[in-house]
Amino acid sequence: MTETVIQKPDYETALREAGVRITRPRRVILGILTDAEDHPDAMEIFKRAVALDPSISLSTVYRTMKLLEGIGAIHRHAFEGGPSRFEPAIGEHHDHLIDIETGDVIEFHSERIEELQQEIARALGYDIVHHRLELYGRRRRKK
Amino acid sequence: MTETVIQKPDYETALREAGVRITRPRRVILGILTDAEDHPDAMEIFKRAVALDPSISLSTVYRTMKLLEGIGAIHRHAFEGGPSRFEPAIGEHHDHLIDIETGDVIEFHSERIEELQQEIARALGYDIVHHRLELYGRRRRKK
DNA sequence: CTCTAGTTGCAAACGATTTGCAATTGCATT
DNA sequence: AATGCAATTGCAAATCGTTTGCAACTAGAG
Ligand SMILES: [Mn+2]
Ligand SMILES: [Mn+2]
Ligand SMILES: [Zn+2]
Ligand SMILES: [Zn+2]
Numbered sequence: 001m002t003e004t005v006i007q008k009p010d011y012e013t014a015l016r017e018a019g020v021r022i023t024r025p026r027r028v029i030l031g032i033l034t035d036a037e038d039h040p041d042a043m044e045i046f047k048r049a050v051a052l053d054p055s056i057s058l059s060t061v062y063r064t065m066k067l068l069e070g071i072g073a074i075h076r077h078a079f080e081g082g083p084s085r086f087e088p089a090i091g092e093h094h095d096h097l098i099d100i101e102t103g104d105v106i107e108f109h110s111e112r113i114e115e116l117q118q119e120i121a122r123a124l125g126y127d128i129v130h131h132r133l134e135l136y137g138r139r140r141r142k143k
Numbered sequence: 144m145t146e147t148v149i150q151k152p153d154y155e156t157a158l159r160e161a162g163v164r165i166t167r168p169r170r171v172i173l174g175i176l177t178d179a180e181d182h183p184d185a186m187e188i189f190k191r192a193v194a195l196d197p198s199i200s201l202s203t204v205y206r207t208m209k210l211l212e213g214i215g216a217i218h219r220h221a222f223e224g225g226p227s228r229f230e231p232a233i234g235e236h237h238d239h240l241i242d243i244e245t246g247d248v249i250e251f252h253s254e255r256i257e258e259l260q261q262e263i264a265r266a267l268g269y270d271i272v273h274h275r276l277e278l279y280g281r282r283r284r285k286k
Numbered sequence: 287c288t289c290t291a292g293t294t295g296c297a298a299a300c301g302a303t304t305t306g307c308a309a310t311t312g313c314a315t316t
Numbered sequence: 317a318a319t320g321c322a323a324t325t326g327c328a329a330a331t332c333g334t335t336t337g338c339a340a341c342t343a344g345a346g
Contacts, residue, residue: 078221078223080221080275097263097264097267097269099269100272106267106269108263108267110259110263112259113256113259113260113263116253116255116256116259117256117276117278120240120251120253120256120278121240121278121280122283124240124249124251125282125283126240126242126249126278126280126281126282126283127280127281127282127283128278128279128280129243129279129280129281130279131276131277131278131279132223132275132276132277132279133260133274133275133276133277134274134275134276135260135263135264135269135271135274136271136272136273136274136275137264137269137270137271137272138269138270138272139268139269139270140265140268140269140270
């Protein structure tokens with residue numbers, strides 16, 4: 001009998017390998033991150049978590065995000081103005097376009113830009129460790 | 144007799160046109176911004192200001208930065224981790240490369256990248272209002 | 287020189303995030 | 317299944333950068 005395998009990050013294994021315990025709050029938070037389709041902030045993750053387990057605290061959300069960021073399991077984004085927002089570090093690299101009117105976050109990727117960044121850094125005598133490219137714009141009025 | 148004209152932003156005129164008063168603290172802060180060669184944060188500006196006029200307060204520095212940002216006289220940068228940093232909005236647009244070891248900020252500009260950004264936004268149905276491109280890297284070990 | 291709205295310094299408030307601590311719990315061990 | 321202890325938790329208090337209320341103080345128009 002064949003099974004359809006949904007592609008989801010195996011956080012638990014990653015955590016065990018990092019030598020940290022799989023606790024109830026962590027399981028809940030990991031689940032939320034796993035099926036988040038957006039880029040929630042700590043408070044939003046906390047709300048979703050509380051709905052599943054009312055005993056979870058905001059501190060634990062913050063501590064868990066820091067932990068996951070530390071082992072490279074998630075990425076933290078500090079978009080203009082607001083608090084940090086997170087997303088699983090699965091999939092290929094991408095950057096973001098933020099709709100300054102609605103707050104919508106759109107993902108994109110430009111291999112060409114990535115290359116140019118490398119070139120620039122190299123020319124300046126640097127190796128890029130990471131970068132941040134955010135476009136802030138508004139929807140073009142449909143003529 | 145010819146004079147060498149040093150290029151400095153005429154903040155005072157800009158401010159008067161924006162209908163705000165030229166006060167002592169503002170004059171001091173504007174002077175500091177005018178000849179800053181770096182990207183100082185509010186506390187750093189405050190320290191430099193106090194050295195010139197001990198009565199200036201940190202609140203005023205923050206209020207002035209917000210004011211100047213509002214009229215487009217300065218740019219605010221929120222580099223990873225640290226507090227907001229500022230720089231006069233004179234000269235052409237540029238982006239930044241931050242040395243993650245020393246904290247040094249290097250400016251660069253790539254017309255090619257700017258174009259690509261426009262293309263990407265346009266393809267997604269957006270007009271870019273502003274953007275943020277920051278490269279974080281470390282100096283390449285000289286082989 | 288007057289008058290008043292704009293601006294200030296100060297202290298208190300803020301929002302996001304971190305931290306100390308005592309109570310709890312995962313899990314390696316018997 | 318019971319034990320032992322370090323890792324983890326919830327809570328409250330602390331921290332950091334920044335903003336704000338307010339009464340005292342000016343810039344600058346008339
Ligand atoms: Mn994303
Ligand atoms: Mn710059
Ligand atoms: Zn990128
Ligand atoms: Zn740019």
